[in-house]
Amino acid sequence: MNDVLLRSLTPSVLGILVRRGADFAAAEDAVQDALLEAVRVWPDNPPRDPKGWLVTVAWRRFLDATRAEAARTRREQLLEEEPVRESAPAVDDTLQLYFLCAHPSLTSSSAVALTLRAVGGLTTRQIAQAYLVPESTMAQRISRAKRTVSGVRFDQPGDVATVLRVLYLVFNEGYSGDVDLAAEAIRLTRQLAAAIDHPEVAGLLALMLLHHARRAARISPDGNLVPLAEQDRSRWDTAAISEGITTLYAALARDRLGEYQAQAAIAALHADALTAEETDWVQVVEWYDELEQLTDSPVVRLNRAVAVGEADGARAGLAALARLDNSLPRYTAVAAYLHERDGDLTTAAHLYGEAAHKATNLAERDHLTRQASRLNSRRSAD
Template identity: 85%
Template sequence: MTSEVDETLLRSLSPGVLGILVRRGADFAAAEDAVQEALIEAVRVWPADPPRDAKGWLVTVAWRRFLDAARADTARRRREGLADEEPPPGPAPSADDTLQLYFLCAHPSLTPSSAVALTLRAVGGLTTRQIAQAYLVPEATMAQRISRAKRTVSGVRFDRPGDVATVLRVLYLVFNEGYSGDVDLAAEAIRLTRQLAAAIDHPEAAGLLALMLLHHARRTARTAPDGGLVPLAEQDRGRWDTAAIAEGIGILQAALARDRLGEYQAQAAIAALHADAPTTAETDWVQIVEWYDELAGLTNSPLVRLNRAVAVGEADGPRAGLAALALLDDSLPRYAAVAAYLHEREGDLSTAARLYARAAAKAPNLAERDHLTRQAARLNAGRRR
């Protein structure tokens, strides 16, 4: 096996191995440490001596690491009975505890950032270093965050169903982190959401997977060769991943057919209408507005209404879009950028230029700031001619 195949296999086996240790009575934090040690040992040993039963090998090694740590722990007397319970070598149990781990890592007592980090570590099988690089923080900082999260959920019992909505929100947060470092978090979120959607019969899990696929399909067209941001209207649609779009639309249609609409399905429906349009001019903006109305009813989110104002401006004209925008708080993130775009469409270039500059000053990242700055400069240059 190549090192790349090894990493993919290890990450897919990691949550199942962790679940087995927890079911055997291991504390979650100690079990997770033991699994990480087993994964490191596998990376060292497998290239030269691959096991016949990869999962069974990891379970055996992780359980022994756990017992070694338990014996050295101050609570050795309470745990020493476990040493006599080590199962004989053989195939690992086939039960899949991954779903329990999803719910555990999305425990309501955790902050969103801690829940995301713990999910990537325990369910995604990423190392602390990889997660730290993805979030652009020091490895020691991420290690402390994960350690605190593990202590928080240690001892939690699953005596009632977990909250699917919380798990989906955590995966959505992972996806929105996009790409940084040597781990593609968007692709990782899709992998984990695909796994979850296969494990539970829930239309919103399918809706989130469809949404991710449809957004990810446009990824390569979102940036110019110089790294600049390319707006949707200016993207080369020939660079969109048509296979991912087709898969996303198929998953969405099956979820919508169940008539249990949720916010991720509504968002995916909007993304599907964008993806399905051959050109910007052929986009069905009227139907997009209708879906934003559905989404606003489900979420009551002012950010949804902000995006709806853009769609209204496309469907009914910029003046109608500005009227919808006027109903919202102008302190909302990206409010100034939306106002600038609609004023430019209306022909008020001086106001648009001023608002683009204001939006650039509040941009959440460098790429967006540079894009908005260029928009302001473009309009100002045009007015001086």
């Protein structure tokens, strides 16, 4: 049984049922029934047209369920006017599902879970493991999301920016359980890029590829977080970097700059540098200036302060940092780094310790604690 094939066909089959008029929850149930039937039948009797087979079975399951409810009789009569088997373009149906799963009435967590279920084809158990929550909790979250979007019809183009935010959230979840969400986000974004010609979709794909290319070097053999400047760049995935940069250049050539393209441009400058010392920090600052204009984000301004510290010296970075709200996440860690670069080891050690207490991520907390211990050891030795 080809699980990859089933997962790739799921969104287009679901999209066909939704487009025919089935509400999302009923259509999703019917598609899941069809997938279970495929697992049972295909090994001994594989179909010549897998997608057509799934559409046929799912549609029949939906009609069976519809017939059982008298209130849906009229809908069934209208829907049966279309032929059961068709080879509709997968692009439009899948694209509709992206916009449906990123509906503005859904919370971010619900939109992500529904996207992974409907477009990604993951099981509830897989999604629950990825989010480290009980399967029953995730099932309830997905059920509520399906009820929310049931009955939604699209008579206007969907919001691409919302879809991209959902995919970016999926990517940032990274890896846990038996589902690699970063790789899954890249797969889904590739799919979206094939379905819609939009420079920001390409920009997000480039950003994901460039970040993911560094994955193998981010964690040391003993499980510790490795900062970008200390990573073994020979472990970076050069093929992913090449694809990311090529994708980015094609997007930038469209001259419709967006935030994901700007972020990808910053990632590309890091990827281009053979060593941390060779990073073109002046250009990095310039791209952060562009990104700040696009987003007006305090997090962007925080990251810009680090880049300024590298391009113009730690004092300049601290001056940029001083203009920001010190309650920002990672503000204290950035202050510690810049004070260390400025030679103030006492202040830096204290701030690293404070930042470690504030960290919500265990790997980051351990890293900051080690930084504080390292500087305290140096001070004691001096």
